Amino acid sequence: MRLREATGDDLELLHDMLLEAFNWDGTTRFTRSEVIGDPHTARYLGGWRRPGDFGLVAVDGGTPLGAIWARALPAAAPGYGYVADDVPEIGMAVVRAHHGRGVGSALLAGCLEQARALGWRAVSLSVEDGNAAARALYLRHGFTVVGRNGGSDTMLRDL
Numbered sequence: 001m002r003l004r005e006a007t008g009d010d011l012e013l014l015h016d017m018l019l020e021a022f023n024w025d026g027t028t029r030f031t032r033s034e035v036i037g038d039p040h041t042a043r044y045l046g047g048w049r050r051p052g053d054f055g056l057v058a059v060d061g062g063t064p065l066g067a068i069w070a071r072a073l074p075a076a077a078p079g080y081g082y083v084a085d086d087v088p089e090i091g092m093a094v095v096r097a098h099h100g101r102g103v104g105s106a107l108l109a110g111c112l113e114q115a116r117a118l119g120w121r122a123v124s125l126s127v128e129d130g131n132a133a134a135r136a137l138y139l140r141h142g143f144t145v146v147g148r149n150g151g152s153d154t155m156l157r158d159l
């Protein structure tokens, strides 16, 4: 497994992974067209890859195993895990068949390095109640809970 930078050509994969992130419990709560078409969820990847966007794809040979992406959203059109205009919000998912093999951990560590190298002061994310695997991963990588939005915690990682 290796990590490579997420490019403008990865949008379809990132949409697959965004859908996995919204349907993290394995049920189809959202369809692909809902996630892409909804004005709120479209904020995360619409127009990818804009200046300031960054992310990584984990691959095994040519096969994608998962991805992570980050974008700074403004207060006027925030993400669920909004903290501040100068704090990008992260989203991530690993292809289900490859869960539990360290891919998510590698993606998250790599993305934190990317964010630090780009000069961001912190990154945030939103994790829904019950998503124990994601929450454990984030706690292990130094995220702390700083807020609440609906049925989700907002978590922050200072860099």
Ligand SMILES: CC(C)(COP(=O)(O)OP(=O)(O)OC[C@H]1O[C@@H](n2cnc3c(N)ncnc32)[C@H](O)[C@@H]1OP(=O)(O)O)[C@@H](O)C(=O)NCCC(=O)NCCS
Residues within 6 Å of the ligand: 020, 021, 022, 023, 024, 092, 093, 094, 095, 098, 099, 100, 101, 102, 103, 104, 105, 106, 126, 127, 128, 131, 132, 133, 134, 136, 137
């Ligand atoms: C969260 C996610 C990205 C983790 O990716 P992954 O490649 O499986 O993660 P890793 O293998 O690096 O680590 C998984 C860790 O979670 C732990 N874990 C797995 N299921 C768990 C559970 N139900 N409760 C607590 N911990 C759990 C594993 O033991 C492992 O910890 P360890 O490294 O200390 O053994 C992946 O589960 C996923 O894609 N989930 C669906 C999408 C999603 O939830 N995205 C995030 C939305 S906020």
